Amino acid sequence: MIQQWHEPATFQEWLKRTFSFLNIGLVFFAALFIFSEFRFNWCEKLLGRYLAATNPHRPETGSIWKTGRHTLAANRFLNDIIQKKQEATQKVEQAQTFVELSSGILPGEWVTLQKEQFKSLYRSLPQSISSRLISPARLIWILSGKDLNRIFCEGAVQGLNIYFLDSQNRVIHQLTISSEDIVQIETGVQPISKNIEEIEEFSNSIFSARHFFEAVFMLPEDIIPDLILNPELLLDEKGQIQKVGIWNEAQSGFINLGFEFEANGRKRVVVVKGREWAVWQLGLILRGDTR
Template sequence: MPPWYAPTTFNAWCRRLLTPGTVLFVIVLGAIVATELLFDWAEKAVGAYLVTTNEFRPESGAIWEQGRQSDTARQTLAEYADRRRHSQRQVRQADTLGRLLDGVDAAQGAMVSADHFLELYLKLPPVLSHQIVSAHDLLALTASGRWARTFLEHQGRDMRIYLLDDRNQVVHRLNIDANLLVHVKRGEVAVGATLDRISDFAAHIYPAERFFRTLNTFDELARARIVADPEALLRLKGRIQRVGISEVTFGESVDLGFEVAAVEGPKVILMQGVAGDVRRLQRVLVSEEASQRTWSREVLP
């Protein structure tokens, strides 16, 4: 048995340290360290313990709070990315100017090619497209080769449109005010109903035969300003039975509703006419109607 007092020489220190118990302890400790470095069993054991006891531990403290904030941030970013992708997809796939304007992100705006914007612009009735920008202006920009893309963004209730070149420099700026914006969107809609069910038209509905007969008494320019796109009406499948004139004036335009007897049921095609000419036609129609009523009363016995 080694003495209880401290060794006094180096050899005595070595004999004290190299006892079987000390050597065995060092070997066991080295084996534990080596296996931990090779197999990470301690971390795995602690992790397994934490997993099994996770539901019993309170979710509190800085670590849990950071985790919640990270999860919330990831979820918010994912939702934003989804909205952004949906908006971009809607803009790219828009087949009317109204759908394009609906797809413009309120915060980020939207970018489309010059060709795409021009294609949608040409689908508008002339009475509407001319209020956005003159076709001659677009023709000049197209011929110059400077117009490469179009950026759209919200400005309050209005829509601002920038025609850009290859370096994103503005070559022309357009503005669609709130009234015209509503009008553009409505002008591209066919309503599945009759004129009687649309309050704007209910008070001024005329037989189609009488409407177009009276329209033909006007000169060519006035007719074009009242019915801007007669070809579109000719392409309709079904016969136009009645025409309604809206009581409401949007800026310089008035809604016209053409009720069509289609196979799938009645529908109303909305178009816009120049307010002054439409109201002049309406006065003639009202006058004819009043004259007809007067004549009917006179011939009655």
């Protein structure tokens, strides 16, 4: 049997080579390296620091980057929703008029309206206007009955919707307020500095003030209050009524009436609303009167 020159000649020689200081040192340092890694995770930390330091210089590609971008975008979107919800709720809580209530809710947004706040908003309106939103008897039954659980406001493109819900989230009553109604409710229709003949919508149905009111007084007494729903606008105007015009179309069950006032040589037209059926009956009398 041929023996290589580098092979140990005896067993003792083999032991000396195997357990030499060099081999023992290598095993010791390898064990120390493995133990320190398990104990302190310094390799992962070192690699993480390296990746963090070089992160800005690497291209943002791959599924991990896409997932991160989607997560960041989702968090921003949720934060925007929460912030808008909080802002809308705060505006609604601070709203003292229907105009402020409508401006604080964007289309598609939902907020809760407290019962006492709705009562305050309703009581702040003149009687002739508040009854147009909802009849007092129905409102008393809804707010004081046992069915109402909460009130929701939904922002609409033009105005807002108010829902009265029971404990089963069923709609007891729905109240729709257009932006035009809100402006008229809070501020009234501003007088128009024109002759009534210059307003095209009134041009085909213009009557003298005497003729108009004589026809009004021919109506039954219970119809007259529905003919002019916001008389305070007329009572606040200075001057004398010269002519009255009837709008050529109805809007949501109401028809506009234009009253031309003359004061100090100037003419202004004040527009008020009347219920369609009451104005229709008045129109029959006006057009049937041959005087």
